[in-house]
Amino acid sequence: MSSDLIDISTRCIRCGFCLEACPTFTETGLETHSPRGRIYLARSADEGQASWTTVRKSIDSCLGCRACETACPSGVEYGRLLELARSRLERAEPDRHLARVLDWMTRPSLLRLSAALGGLLPGGEAPNPLGPGRTPVPRPQPRGDWPPYEGPVPKRGEVALLAGCAMDCLFARTHEASVRLLARVGLLARPLHGCCGALHAHNGFLDEGVRRAEALDPRGLPIVTDSAGCGGWLKEARGSKVKDLSEVLLDGGLDSDLGRCEPLRLRVAYHDACHLAHGQGIRAQPRALLAAIPGVELVPLAESDTCCGSAGIYNLREPEMANLLLDRKWRHIEATHADVVAAGNPGCLAWLQAAAQRSGSRIRVMHTSEILEAAFSGWSS
Amino acid sequence: MTASGQIGRELEAVLPKERIVADTAARRAYDSDAYPIDRHPPDAVVLPETTEEVSRLVRWCVEQSIPYTPRGAGTGLSGGAMAARGGIVISTKRLTRIFEVDAANRMMHAQSGVPNLRLSQAAAPFGLHFAPDPSSQSVCTLGGNIAENSGGPHTLKYGVTYPHILQVVLVDPSGEVWTIGSRSGRAPGPDFLSLIVGGEGTLGIVTEAWVRLTPTPQCVETALVAFPSVRQATECVSAIVSSGVIPAALEMMDKGIIGALRAAFGLQYPDGSEALLLVECDGNDPERIADELATVESISQANGALELRRAQSEAERKDLWKARKKGIGAMGRLAPSIVTHDGVIPRSRLPEMLDFVYQVAAEHDIGVANLFHAGDGNLHPCMYFDDRDPLQVEAVIAAGEAIIARCVELGGSVSGEHGIGVEKSTLLESMFGPDDMRLQRIAREIFNEGDLCNPCKVIPNQKGCVEHRRRSRGVAW
């Protein structure tokens, strides 16, 4: 992993192979909103040929989805470049308001409170703290919603499951499913509390992001996450002992257990969260697990690995582009006529949920874990 | 207000504001294409969505005497989409609609900013595809392909872009809209289409086209053969072609590429491999294709092949193609910048040409690796260097010119498929006599009076171009 912007930017040979992979480029047609343009401008600012202020719009408009990295033949580590560019930009033009909002968003207690209040607001929307207009507030899931656990007692080992800011607090039902699934492959999940720092690292506060990642104390246990954004960042900051839940479950042989479950007659469309597919190269594992459930039909989703627009706090900072991408994503999802759309990242789930509500669709939005656990514990409709 | 701010503001009378950009970042981002050693920023960039808008823009430029440059995806390798004299870049990246796939008549109607691969994807449900397949096909646009008359790995069997274009809608350099060519493939009168295809955007802007679609072959056989020397690989290519087999693709990679692939992706080839040959045969009769590949196999053995890998599945086929498709990208990991040259030579001269390329690169102390469309003698020496070092940039230009001059001496051509652009505009005269050049100039002047449309490309004919060359060409980062 390079810590020098110049080492990364000079790997770009300007071939343009990344352009069509970039959602902000395909929406606008603008070179300044393309990976190649952003790399060029970051390099220009870095080498003093342009000021960071003049390139700000180009860098701000980036989702950080890293689809460009998948497309690049030359191995440009774009995600890393963006982190470095944003932290240089933050140094050149500090944004104190953003710092405060990030601090507030990454405190589970405050997040839960505001979500609970937000649920009471008309239309489930609150004023956008980082941009114009109002923004949907996710409704927290109920806790203790699953029937009593009757699976095997976990004896194979222990892992530290990251509770993070959102998973345990807004997605309690999903997170409980993750705990139960780990038990089913013999692993006892110890909760790992604290903020991983991903939102900080991705938004200009790289040092703070690193500090938070390093402050997590898994007590020597391997870290597992059920949030793609956190997992991607922790892999970068803490290395190979970090795993996404789907990797651990498939390694543990959950697919064969799933194969013995009662059939679940469902058409499932799988949306690739950017920080799973592009950030961690995880595409096959969640699909293999879902497909192992008898009765589940995985239906192809067009542009499944194109960003839905949520992208951390991008939907707050750049609501217009985020909504364009959400509409595009939701159109593809509706075209599948699936019963459920599955994804492995809380940000995507909350954002897709808003689209489902807005369109009055009957398609349910669920974390992969929830569907997998439902195969064992029963489907509640 | 700066000149560019002024132009941006005035353009608002022609096009909605949100499709005009003229800020500092945009001007910088559009100052070059994939040819990294000749840059000039435009004053503004505009993104029209219809033919009518393009026509209005061009008329406005003519009225104001402002030069303009068409641009697609900017993957061109000869600086064609760079605004040599500033002015306006007219981008086709909002001309991205596919209007119609007429499967019964095997043709399709689309706007010029659609990426090449999307044409084939739209035709795929009908068992058809758009045959020209430049390696950049996932991004390069239909308009760019038409302008450069682009080829690709499958050009050997299916031809370059020209035979696949039926009709184009062209906004000429005065702003007038023309429909050129015919959907039936036959038009009376002079063949203007052949001027426009390959015109490098100096004869007007193509906004739409009807293209021919080709049935997608049902079976494909692919093999990758390693040879101990380029000479043996070349002799193998000649033997394959003279055996009557016409492979769909016949691509060669030299030891420079092999080394880059090894360094970047850990791809392994037999020890002592100096050249790789990728052979693909396609058609609808599985037995015939299997026979063809068997012929290729025995010819390869007779020519001293070290190893032959044959793809057994689609996944393996993609894997073999990696050597070709990822070759250039792999080189990006070796140095900050690359320039891919393009020349054509008679196939039999390949080995001596290659020796010459190595020698020139060594003399200039520049890293080089070579890719060829071996079937048609189209050579791509790819040089990697540090674009921050003025001496290296100069060396790359000098080495490129020496190589192209040698191609002409050996009875070849200055360009196979990447165009002349600004890169080779001074080399044309080494290939064409004064009469030829005069004819080309006349054609250009008839279409492009005043030379506002993509100035200084192909035939630089004004003072501003000399000025541009002096200031911008070969300037280090």
Ligand SMILES: Cc1cc2nc3c(=O)[nH]c(=O)nc-3n(C[C@H](O)[C@H](O)[C@H](O)COP(=O)(O)OP(=O)(O)OC[C@H]3O[C@@H](n4cnc5c(N)ncnc54)[C@H](O)[C@@H]3O)c2cc1C
């Ligand atoms: C890695 C790599 C591999 C490549 N491989 C190949 C290959 O295998 N074969 C090959 O032939 N080329 C190849 N190229 C070169 C390039 O991709 C082609 O020339 C392509 O056709 C350019 O398309 P574009 O949309 O990027 O055009 P641009 O680069 O934007 O423009 C190219 C030229 O066309 C003009 N132009 C663009 N659109 C229009 C229009 N609508 N009307 C009029 N003029 C227009 C521009 O003014 C410019 O002169 C490769 C390039 C790269 C970077």
Ligand code: SF4
């Ligand atoms: S694909 Fe990679 S090397 Fe090519 S322009 Fe994009 S980032 Fe640069």
Ligand code: SF4
């Ligand atoms: S991270 Fe996503 S939005 Fe940003 S440049 Fe890459 S592909 Fe485009």
